[in-house]
Amino acid sequence: MDNYIAVIKKYSDFESSSSRKEYWMFVLFNIVFSSLASIISPKISMLYSLFVFIPALAVTVRRLHDVGKSGWMLLIIFIPLIGPIWLFYLLLQKGDSLNEFFANDSSYAQTEKQQEQPSEEKKSCCSNVEKEVEKDSEPLQEEEKIQEQVKPNSFEDVDSNDDEMIEYKLDDGTIKKIKKTHAAILPKSHPARIAFDEINSN
Numbered sequence: 001m002d003n004y005i006a007v008i009k010k011y012s013d014f015e016s017s018s019s020r021k022e023y024w025m026f027v028l029f030n031i032v033f034s035s036l037a038s039i040i041s042p043k044i045s046m047l048y049s050l051f052v053f054i055p056a057l058a059v060t061v062r063r064l065h066d067v068g069k070s071g072w073m074l075l076i077i078f079i080p081l082i083g084p085i086w087l088f089y090l091l092l093q094k095g096d097s098l099n100e101f102f103a104n105d106s107s108y109a110q111t112e113k114q115q116e117q118p119s120e121e122k123k124s125c126c127s128n129v130e131k132e133v134e135k136d137s138e139p140l141q142e143e144e145k146i147q148e149q150v151k152p153n154s155f156e157d158v159d160s161n162d163d164e165m166i167e168y169k170l171d172d173g174t175i176k177k178i179k180k181t182h183a184a185i186l187p188k189s190h191p192a193r194i195a196f197d198e199i200n201s202n
Contacts, residue, residue, distance in 0.1 A: 004029040010062075011055040014071060018062035019095055026059055066095040168195040 003025035007018070030052060038045040061071035067090055076083040165177045168191045176192075183196035 001029065007059045008055050011058055014058050014061050016062055017066040017095065018059050019066060020063070020092070023059055023063040023091065026056075030056065060091070063091055067093045068096040166192070166195050166199060168192040
């Protein structure tokens with residue numbers, strides 16, 4: 001019923017396009033109302049036919065626009081036999097969103113904008129997520145840089161005073177030495193840093 005009312009409201013619109021659903025729902029309700037009018041009275045049937053003639057003509061032209069055809073293609077109905085069949089075939093076709101009539105259709109342009117808005121929102125949402133991930137990964141990256149710059153193995157053979165060195169034990173029981181200054185900048189979970197913190201706490 002909504003499609004029927006929409007077609008009646010757009011009775012003077014011969015420029016835009018109408019979807020296949022809108023057109024055939026209008027045809028369906030038009031057949032029902034025409035049948036009811038003819039049952040009630042021939043005069044009412046004639047008045048209804050005059051009332052619906054322009055909207056029906058307009059929606060047929062818009063349906064032809066929807067499949068990429070000019071409204072003048074409606075005139076092929078006057079070709080005997082082939083004309084009505086060809087017109088019926090065109091009216092059954094699926095709409096072509098790439099034709100020139102869609103470009104001038106304001107309702108179609110609004111639909112395109114509505115479809116573009118969610119994609120833009122998705123892009124902004126994704127960019128925000130990427131920024132948050134980058135922020136979360138910054139501390140890990142800094143820690144990795146520190147670990148690359150300060151490798152305990154590189155300090156094992158350094159000749160330094162015992163006062164400047166501390167001993168720490170690895171998981172396998174191996175005891176190694178490292179400078180206090182180097183141990184101080186290691187991650188807190190590193191055995192050398194743990195040993196350094198224990199010495200300072202004492």
